[in-house]
Amino acid sequence: MKVPVIWLRDYVDIDVPIELLAERLTAAGIEVSHIEYIGLPQTFIEGIRWPISEHLVWDRDKLLLGAIREVKAHPNADRLVLAMVDYGGGELEQCVTGAPNLFEYKDKGTLPQPLWTAFAKEGAEVWDGHSDEPKRMILKEKALRGIPNRSMVCSEKELGISGEHDGVILFHDQPRASDGTPHLPGTPLQDVLGDIVLEVELTPNLARCFSVYGVAREVAALLDVPLRPPSFDVLMEGAGIAGDASIEIREPSLNPRFTLALLRNTTIQPSPEWMQRRLRLVEQRPINNVVDVTNYVTFEIGQPLHAFDYDKLRARAGGKAPKIITRLPEPGETLTTLDGVKRTLDPHNILVCDEAGVLSIGGIMGGAETEIDANTTTVLLEAASWNFINVRRSMGSQKLHTEAGARFSRGVHPSQALLGVRRGIELMRQTGGGQVAAGIVDEYPQPAEDVTVELPISEIHRLLGIAFTAEQAASLLARGGFGVMPEGDVLRVIVPDYRLDIGTGIIGQADIIEEIARIYGYKLIPDTLISDEIPSQYPNSAYAYEEQARDVLVALGLQEVISYRLTTPEREAQVTPPGLPSSLPLADYVTLANPIAPDKTVMRHSLLTSLLEVARGNARHADRQQVFEIGSIYLDRPRQELPDEPIRLGILLTGRRSAGEWIGETGGENVDFYDLKGVVEGLLHGLHVHGASYRRAAHTSFHPGRSALLSIQDVEIGTFGEIHPLVTAAFDLDDAPVYAAELDFEALLAFVDPLYTVAALPQTPPVLQDIALVVPDSTPAAEVERVIVRAGGDLLRNARLFDVYQGDPIPAGHKSLAYSLTYQTDERTLTDKEVARVHEKIVRAAERELGAKLRA
């Protein structure tokens, strides 16, 4: 929201630089996000930082209020005129200008009323009105089509007020100071048009600050200065309103209050200069005095108003006095709103109607039919209050955002309606003439109760950690507009009606304590460390092991990635080759009702897809990828509201095995199945998981011959291996085979053994012997190893496969597996004889159980 300081000063004296005020407001939660300067200089204060503003500071001696007394024709140019400007300097200054909005005054002689404008003397700095880029220039004497010229009448663009350059600034009438004194020609423009506008960000609790006066209340509290409310007096000279309009509220919970005032015999005309200027500063386009007043009061005190053309209402009522009815819609009811949109109304949209039909959507936007036009002579002014939750819902369902709706949807107290209708009807009378009807129709079936909070002084200390006396607390609250009555150790706090954010009971106490802290200043509250007892600590082993697994994988040379959890079923379907059964979990997806992007509609079921997409993304620039991710997948559960969120561990390797090329050396070969298996084994080792077994996997995302199912003690943990070539092709990963794993991380963690034993170092020398066994191709290495280990018994400490060989002289269909065997026992040094006996036992077992032959 924009807050012009010149407007703010109507209600509060600001005796500090605006930059300091902005800092104080920000610290108190009314965040000033930007300070906009119009012609006035920026002030720099020690310790307070605002961005340096690039605006034009108006020279107080050279940029002045001017009065154009006469507009003469240019002797040599039809598209230029000579403006004769009185700037308080005795003689009139002749300015050559092409401003189109002066042409209608050409050759009219001395004007009966001068045209008030912004005048720049020779040497003044202004923005170049003809430049597309912001460019400053200094006025110098120069002839224009033969007529000497050294000064200028200015457009808004040339002064940096706006981008407007279609004509020079022409005030609607003689500008006045805020005390009403007319400004004279030659007054520095800074004093006439100069201003500072604060851009204020309002959190949802700050409904009370959604107006200039609302911000002024905060300024008064923070600076501890008096507040001057606007006048709510009305000159009521007309016949009474009773009998000319009535109100019926059918849903008092949605529309607690409705008020009406009537202005007769008025004239619709442009608003006065000061009002137009203020509206422009808050980005409202002036229209006519009645519409402008409704906007002005909305921005001034935060109570939106709506003006009806009374005669149109009367016509709809068949010439009788209209009756305003607020109610919910009939099924199928429609309304064409002021924005020209014909709307079908939702069942919860509270409406303002008459007996002939719908007039407005309550608190949001009026209808086109009864709006004010140039011929309106009688204005019926509405000020009402609306349930904020309902207005917010209606704005959402009608996709309709208005200044009125923005305020009502945050909350406006019913007390403000009466103030608004009084302020509005009087301003309309002042700006358009006519007589205000005596009396206000005020329907307020269930008046809101005053809120009072009992606050024990000790509670302030309990929650803030600093002690206030009752007097200190009361004085801070009084600055904030609260009524305070100390009663012993308890403060009885009477909450001002506009403070809808203050609750009752223990919530109200917390609200009041926050106010005390806020007005006192968070800055002044000291820092302490917690003196309360430290809670009992508990282990979070799932988290600890997850971090441990990350460390292990990083030590194995892998880079961690973190992917979007949102994907689409189509993206994930690519992880299975066409025509094969899906490898994805069978569960339903957690599906977004309001996706923001077409490629993010569901929560993922698979880490494989995430990793293949990572690989695809990097393939263009990386010929080696070794990555992992640990994260959740999301599985909808039938008959349960919330999904399962199991954690998966994914690994992906592709491209070169070694880190990179070096002078004269290539990067080497691509990774294969055993690189990936090495990572899996390294992970198990690092987590101290024992009892792994591997068998051929049946997972459709993988190459059936080069993938394995990992089990720990017969519990399936996951599949790893070469990704199916049709899947890699679907992810455009054709350059090298891709190896990946997706493991059920929680299943794996069940086997982590934190109390693993560490063997003592051997005291006796080992005996090393090699053995090479020739077995059929189809015999898995694990089977050979199992036989060796069992036959080797206690004396065989370790069997390590070091060679697999096929080809001459090994018979076709066979392979030779060579193991290095370590014989050792802690009790004694083994004799050759003992070793030979066990070795022989192994050979015989292999022959017997595997049909193996000892390789010569």
Added chain:
Amino acid sequence: MLEKLESLYQEALGALDAISGGDALRDWELKYFGKKGGVTELVRSVGALPKEERAAFGKRANEVKTALEAAYAEREKLVGAMELAKDLEEGEVDVTLPGRPRATGGLHPATQTLREYARIWAKMGFQVYRSREVEDDDTNFQLLNFPPHHPARDMQDTFHTTKPNVLLRTHTSPGQIRAMRELGENGTKPIRVILPGMVYRYEQITARSEVQFNQVEGLAIGRNITMTDLKGTIAQFAREFYGADAAVRFRASYFPFTEPSMEVDVECFLCGGQGCRVCKYAGWLEISGAGMVHPVVLENGGYDPAVWSGFAFGMGPERATMLKHGITDIRYFWGNDLRFLEQF
């Protein structure tokens, strides 16, 4: 024989003296002491001598053998020294050539920052508590004092799911409710936890906004926890995370689940508060939203707000990482470009 022995002795000594390299030394050893070496053969031939000469020859042969072995050992030492000297003199490499690349792994920057947070908060007694990402409306909003249709909900644009009442959590704060209910033992035990994890917002993905990001929520509940504790504890964190001189300021703000509520800024550590592009010339960087736990939230967590109090705060690790390392595009985090990730 004896003369032969003596001449072989002299020859071997002479040859040894001429040796300056390890290879020649090994050749020498083979020539005189190998299986078919001169000395070995001569000693072996002792049997061919008449009996009476054998003793004298054997004695002399042993002397020669011992002397040659000693000479060899000495020469070996000398040759070693010469070779070392040569290597030290001439064996230089071009130290300006690049190193041979090593395969190193790395943690994602978000993990690194989360760990740093966890480490600092653990020192102050805050333990990690994790909770679910797909949440119900009650826990994400209502129990945190966001009534249905309340304007405060506008502060957090929400992804809803096709199941009524189920949404993607918009903040880690629902974990407050879950932690209080799980660890608080019906409001009888104090709590100090941090709640790290992924949250989701209905936002266009741009350089400055993301649909998913991490948050780290903190929650301390006790019988004697005050706003001064909140200020002091967060200031302590900021000094450890942003540097010993880091100044913090607290501004009033609004969150439905805390009261008083505040925003916490740290003095811009890039410009020392003088104003720069990163802090948008304000000198301050927003690092946290915080506040005293709202009485309604305490009640919903099972605590009596007349007896118990607490504070909570939320921080954004990705934003902190961006500030520290001059990253201007938040999309890098989940883009997983290795050229980005490998810089951490």
